[in-house]
Amino acid sequence: MxxxxxxxxxxxxxxxxxxxxxxxxxxxxxxxxxxxxxxxxxxxxxxxxxxxxxxxxxxxxxxxxxxxxxxxxxxxxxxxxxxxxxxxxGRAWFAGMEFDIDERVLVPRSPIAELIEAGFEPWIDAERVDRILDLCTGSGCIGIAAAVYLPHAEVDLADISQAALAVARRNVEKHQVADRVRVLESDLFNGLAEERYDVICCNPPYVPRAELDGLPPEYQREPRLALLGGEDGLTLLLRILREAGRHLTDKGILVLEAGSAAPGLEQRLPRVPWTWIEFERGGDGVLLLSRAQINQYQREFEEA
Structure with a gap:
């Protein structure tokens, strides 16, 4: 050509x-x-x-x-x-910041960037956000951006993939936040013991198997581990909802991207008063729950 x-x-x-x-x-x-x-x-x-x-x-x-x-x-x-x-x-932008990217991690594109730029307000007072967890961190873009926009906060980046964590470490160094950002290997919350956070952000695998198999070739080049959320896309979402309350401070919040699995989540748990965040720059499928709400509906999460 x-x-x-x-x-x-x-x-x-x-x-x-x-x-x-x-x-x-x-x-x-x-x-x-x-x-x-x-x-x-x-x-x-x-x-x-x-x-x-x-x-x-x-x-x-x-x-x-x-x-x-x-x-x-x-x-x-x-x-x-x-x-x-x-x-x-080898590069991508998230929340106005450049990140090193390769095929070990998803390409950053979450609308959660808009929340980070606002310091998670009005959902929580940015001044009292002292600890943040970026669960299923991949490249580390969510947690690292949060560390930059909230320079007083300490941030943990957690992922089950050692390959992804290697990319996250590179981005921690790139943005010079190693003094406040830890990189941790963990299968969701399993490796986090009794750690508690004011904000838990998570963009987990949520694509149903049939949907993933039918996506364009570009998506097939991304790590399947970071996309596949089980047969119906809800496997990891439900695990996170069941376990998140134990890792939030009393006034803490969970920001969870459910993407295309959002309708299935609502259908599985119709009594939960979901808050779906509206974004000025587009994007949807991101829910927000307080620790109090998670505790209130804990039994439903356990039984779902």
């Missing part, structure tokens, strides 16, 4: 060409971008070691011969390998 790029010279030329390639090839978007132009821009700028906020005036800058080859090859890999852009570039 390299010959089809003949005559292209500027950054904008390659963004346009890349978008056309993606559209004609039926590439799927959903890992940080939702359209071909943004996806192409992400790849072109990454190939040139440029940031996404590049001033528009630089879009007319010409590429060297070596840069044109680099950009072309990256765009063609996106088409032929169906790898999410973050895996090709």
């Amino acid at each position: 390299a010959e089809q790029a003949d005559g292209l010279m500027t950054i904008q030329d390659y963004v346009r060409w890349g978008a056309s390639r993606f559209n004609s090839a039926g590439v799927f978007f959903g890992h940080g971008t939702d359209n071909a132009l943004d996806e192409a821009a992400q790849l072109v700028l990454a190939a040139l070691s440029l940031q996404p906020d590049l001033p528009a005036s630089f879009r007319d800058c010409r590429l060297t011969s070596a840069e044109r080859t680099l950009v072309t090859d990256l765009i063609e890999r996106r088409v032929s390998e169906r790898l999410p852009a973050a895996y090709l570039t």
Whole structure:
């Protein structure tokens, strides 16, 4: 396909060409971008070691011969390998922060970022959030962003995957928060003993098996362990609801992403007064419960 790029010279030329390639090839978007132009821009700028906020005036800058080859090859890999852009570039953004990403972890895309940027307010007073748990942490993006936006808080990042935790450790160092952020191997709460937190955030595996098997190839390139939530998507969600109350402080809150399993959760537990957070920038399927609410419905969680 390299010959089809003949005559292209500027950054904008390659963004346009890349978008056309993606559209004609039926590439799927959903890992940080939702359209071909943004996806192409992400790849072109990454190939040139440029940031996404590049001033528009630089879009007319010409590429060297070596840069044109680099950009072309990256765009063609996106088409032929169906790898999410973050895996090709090794970077992704979450809550306005850059994270190192590879195929050991999910590509960050949770709407929980919006909550973190607000310090979890109005759901809890940010000033009294002293301890935060990022459960099923993956790359560590949720917990590390929380540590940056709430600089007085201590944060634990927990995951069952040693491979994912290696990426999380790299991001802890990248953002220089090792003095307040611990990286812990744990199967949900099993490795956390009697630890208690003011905020527990969790984006667990919640995709039902049949749904996962039918997702576009880009999702199949992500770690299955981080996506599959059992036959109905509820396996880990229910475990978390049963156990979270023991790890929250008296005024603590649980922020739990249920995604596409949200309707099934409501159907399984119809008496629970779910609070589903509305996000200004889009996204849904994130619930919030206080420790008091979890304790009130503990028996229903146990029996579900």
